[in-house]
Amino acid sequence: MDSAVLLDLLGNENRRRILRLLSHKPCYVTEISEYLGVSPKAVIDHLRKLEEAGLIESHTDERRRKYFHITRDVRLEVNVSRHGFGAKSAYPANPSLDISGRCPHMRIDFDVDLPDREGAGGDGEAGGDGEVDGDGEVDGDARDGVDDLAREFDRLQQLENELSLAQRWLHGRMTDVLDRLNDRLGVDADSRFFAELLAAVAVTDGSVEAVAREVGADPETVEEGLRRLSEGGLLSNHDGGDEWQMA
Numbered sequence: 001m002d003s004a005v006l007l008d009l010l011g012n013e014n015r016r017r018i019l020r021l022l023s024h025k026p027c028y029v030t031e032i033s034e035y036l037g038v039s040p041k042a043v044i045d046h047l048r049k050l051e052e053a054g055l056i057e058s059h060t061d062e063r064r065r066k067y068f069h070i071t072r073d074v075r076l077e078v079n080v081s082r083h084g085f086g087a088k089s090a091y092p093a094n095p096s097l098d099i100s101g102r103c104p105h106m107r108i109d110f111d112v113d114l115p116d117r118e119g120a121g122g123d124g125e126a127g128g129d130g131e132v133d134g135d136g137e138v139d140g141d142a143r144d145g146v147d148d149l150a151r152e153f154d155r156l157q158q159l160e161n162e163l164s165l166a167q168r169w170l171h172g173r174m175t176d177v178l179d180r181l182n183d184r185l186g187v188d189a190d191s192r193f194f195a196e197l198l199a200a201v202a203v204t205d206g207s208v209e210a211v212a213r214e215v216g217a218d219p220e221t222v223e224e225g226l227r228r229l230s231e232g233g234l235l236s237n238h239d240g241g242d243e244w245q246m247a
Contacts, residue, residue, distance in 0.1 A: 001053065001054065001074055001089050002089070003076060003087040003088050003089040004087070005053060006053075006074065006076050006089050007076070007078070007087060009049060009050065009053055009055070010076070012046070014036055014038060014042070014046055015046050015049070015050060017035070017036055018032055018036070018043070018046055018047070018050065019050070019055070019056075019070065021035055022056060022068060022069055022070050023070060026059075026067040026068060026069040027067065027068060028065050028066055028067050028068070029043050029044060029047070029066070029068075032047075032068070047068055051068075054071070054072055055070060055071065055072055055074065056068050056069060056070055056071055057069060057071040072091070073091060073092045074089055074090070074091060075089065075090050075091075075092070076088075076089045077089075077090075079171070081171070081174075081175055081178075082175065082178075082179075083175065083178045083182075083191055083192045084192050108159065177195065178191040178192060178195060179191075181194060181195055181198075184232050184233075184234065185228070185229075185232045185234075186232075193215075193217075193225060194225060194228070194229060196214075196215045197211060197215060197222065197225045197226060197229060198229065198234065198235070198246075199214075200214035200215050201226075201235065201244050201245070201246065202246065205243060206237075206243040206244040206245055207242050207243050207244075208222055208223050208226065208242055208244075211226065211244070226244050229244075230244070230247075233247055234246070234247055235247055
């Protein structure tokens with residue numbers, strides 16, 4: 001989903017409250033109306049917009065009452081700083097996605113085995129060979145599967161908190177670096193772009209073409225930026241050649 005569309009949807013407090021309520025349980029219109037303290041007509045309008053965006057769906061029970069529930073997991077990230085504004089949305093990755101080779105800076109234990117869905121009750125049963133006996137007790141195999149999932153949930157919950165703290169730390173460090181770079185180049189400089197140019201020079205051969213590919217910008221803009229960095233005393237190109245180096 002486009003992040004701008006999602007921002008517009010979530011900009012309304014009542015729609016945020018609806019999603020918060022539906023994250024706990026499916027609800028019908030009257031129930032939502034009483035929770036929000038607004039008319040059913042207004043609730044229906046909010047639900048229609050959320051449904052059109054694909055965030056929620058509805059189903060009808062045996063009493064022909066329509067219940068709404070969240071149908072899609074979406075993550076929205078917004079970054080506001082003195083050096084730029086950005087928003088991006090993403091759907092959760094497939095559980096089988098291997099990120100161990102793509103995230104070399106992260107130190108996460110990727111070798112945690114979970115019970116399969118059948119063993120963890122994913123098909124609606126107690127799990128694998130485990131069954132519920134006549135007294136309602138779950139046997140050992142099923143209990144072990146649930147225990148594994150509970151422990152993994154606790155581990156992931158702690159990791160989520162750590163990642164949130166790491167993002168705050170990273171944002172602060174990034175802002176500090178860009179502030180210091182801005183001091184070198186002048187307050188009117190696009191320090192984020194110049195920082196990307198410097199990083200590209202550091203990891204390529206320093207040619208305009210290589211830097212342009214690395215930052216995804218046209219060569220003319222890149223060359224002008226490299227010259228600006230040279231004027232600021234941060235880059236040099238010996239003999240006026242095409243390859244730039246750190247000064």
